Amino acid sequence: MTAELLVNITPSETRVAYIDGGILQEIHIERDARRGIVGNIYKGRVSRVLPGMQAAFVDIGLDKAAFLHASDIMPHTECVAGEEQKNFAVRDIAELVRQGQDLMVQVVKDPLGTKGARLTTDITLPSRYLVFMPGASHVGVSQRIESETERERLKNVVQGYCDEQGGYIIRTAAEGIGEQELASDAAFLKRLWVKVTERKKRNQNRCRLYGEVALAQRILRDFAGAGLDRIRVDSRLTFEQLLEFTSEYIPDMTGKLEHYNGKQPIFDLYDVENEIQRALDRKVELKSGGYLIIDQTEAMTTVDINTGAFVGHRNLDETIFNTNIEATQAIARQLRLRNLGGIIIIDFIDMSNEDHRRRVLHSLEQALNKDRVKTSISGFSQLGLVEMTRKRTRESIEHVLCGDCSVCKGRGTLKTVETVCYEIMREIVRVHYAYDSDRFLVYASPTVGDALKSDESHALAEVELFVGKEVKVQIEPLYTQEQFDVVMM
Structure with a gap:
């Protein structure tokens, strides 16, 4: 392969x-x-402190002020044990920053939709094998390096490069790498950090100190x-x-x-090219005949699994189980392909067999192991839904390639022809009571205009009888289905 x-x-x-x-x-x-700005380091200025939100807005020279939460003004905790992390209490934002203060910050999330970029004061500089943590004194090792012997070897080697300038995180790519390459990486990162600090001293105003490649x-x-x-x-x-x-x-x-x-x-x-187009569809076909429905909203992404045309070979439980197992592989791939992040809710087909539920969850975890982005699965909820999160730093492929539909305004649906016809009739009655007129002229889209002249003609005739005035319909080819005008003559 x-x-x-x-x-x-x-x-x-x-x-x-x-x-x-x-x-x-x-x-x-x-x-x-x-161009994405994740990883960029800026010298910014605090423009506003919001104690009620435990956050501050920082001006780093972008169109929108960037967002800095109190929890992101923390020492390096990436490689500190879970119990030790509890010792790092989040302090009041008003004690940490003040309006007008200059700060060195790093972007951890691109501006997404209406939200500005998210920042941290916990600066890191990545290279091929190491991540430099200015001001830290410890060494962390990627959890994906499973061999304890190799973890210990790498830690002992890299510990020698730590000094008052900072510490390191050892990346997965460092597994099996020799001391010379690690030393070269460490030296490069220190030189880079010296350049960043020199730029900060030279520039009095807000500016970019380091840009990702x-x-x-x-x-x-x-x-x-x-x-x-x-x-x-x-x-x-x-x-x-x-x-x-x-x-x-x-x-x-x-x-x-x-x-x-x-x-x-x-x-x-x-x-x-065709795969990219398919990644924009709601529906994802499975080889068995089942399918996924993926809906992306601002709050979360939902994934619904259906058996579709798959009828199985044994019984209903086996059919459902096999569809769900196949879906786990497709879901893991779609999350990576579409770059979906944040909260993700997966609605597997209901399984009564507890062993089947456990195996489906294990299959999903195994499939997500290939994902380079951090994921966390909470298991099945009381409603039978699987709740998970996937770290979001950049916009999804849908947000990069698409914008809101000018017709439906991002709803994803249009009012039916029947609904628009009834809206037109109500508008005629409203205008009749509000103004004096001899007759009405209705401008409507081709589909709505045809319906008013055929399927809904009897209802329109009743409206004419009610208002006592003639109503004419004129088709406007450029009108969208929901668009219409009622004009007094």
Whole structure:
């Protein structure tokens, strides 16, 4: 099973597809006009303190003020044991910051919808194998490195690089890596931190102190150690930039880079374009004949599983169980592919067998183990729903590629022709009582106009009789189904 990255470059847009076993697993899109700022470090100024919300708004030079919660003004706790974390009590925001104060902050969430970016004062700088934590004195190890012997080895090696400047988190990609590479990474991160602090001293006003690298470079850094077989890039310029980047920072990836110059568009190699279109649909078909319905709202994402055309081979319990097991794999993939985050509620088909419920939950956990984004599953609730969360830092693919429908205004549904017809009739009666007129002219969309002249003509005739005036209908081809005007003549 091969794993590869496809990098597609078009003017002002970069797209990176992660293919595993010939199937699209992740898609990352970055546009110059809306480039993500997660990881960027800024010198900002507190514009407002809100004690009631335990938060402050910080001006970092963006259109919207960024949001800083009291819990994000904390020392490094990523690799502190759960019991020890309880000792880090969240203090009152008014004691931590004041209006007009200058702060060094880092973006942990891009602006999403109407919300500004979310910040932390807990600065971290990532490289291929390590994450530098300024001001910390400890070393943390990624939980994905399971071997206790390897964890201990890495910790002992990296502990020697800790000093008054800061400590480190050892990333998953560091497993099996030698001391020389780790030392090189640590030295690079310290040099970078010195540059950041120097910029802070030089600049009196708000400014950006450090910017994350572009999407293509960032993905290569984050996929270091992910077992990639090759990386194909369809732009000569970007290919050369990535060669330079990898030779300096990730030498073992340089040999995997290829410049793709085939006549067929690079995303057509694995049907990526069609997969992106399918990732925008509510309905996801399962191979068995069942399907998922995925609804994304501002508060949460819901996933509903249905057996559909799948009738099974044995009995109802087995049919339901097999559909739910298949759905766990599809759900894990869809969460990665669509980049869904926040609260996710999964409505599996009801299972009376407790063993089936346990096995479905285990299957979901196993499927989510492949996800590079942190997930947490709370298990089945009293209502039989599985509640989980997935860390959200960037917008979902739907929010990147789509906007609200100009017709339904983001509702996702339209009023029926019948509903609009009755609204028109009520409007005629309202206008009749409010103004004097001899007759009425109704402008309506083709579907509504045809209905008023045919299926609803008898109801319109009753309205004419009630108001004692003639009502004419004129079709406006450019009107949407919900659009109409009642004009007095």
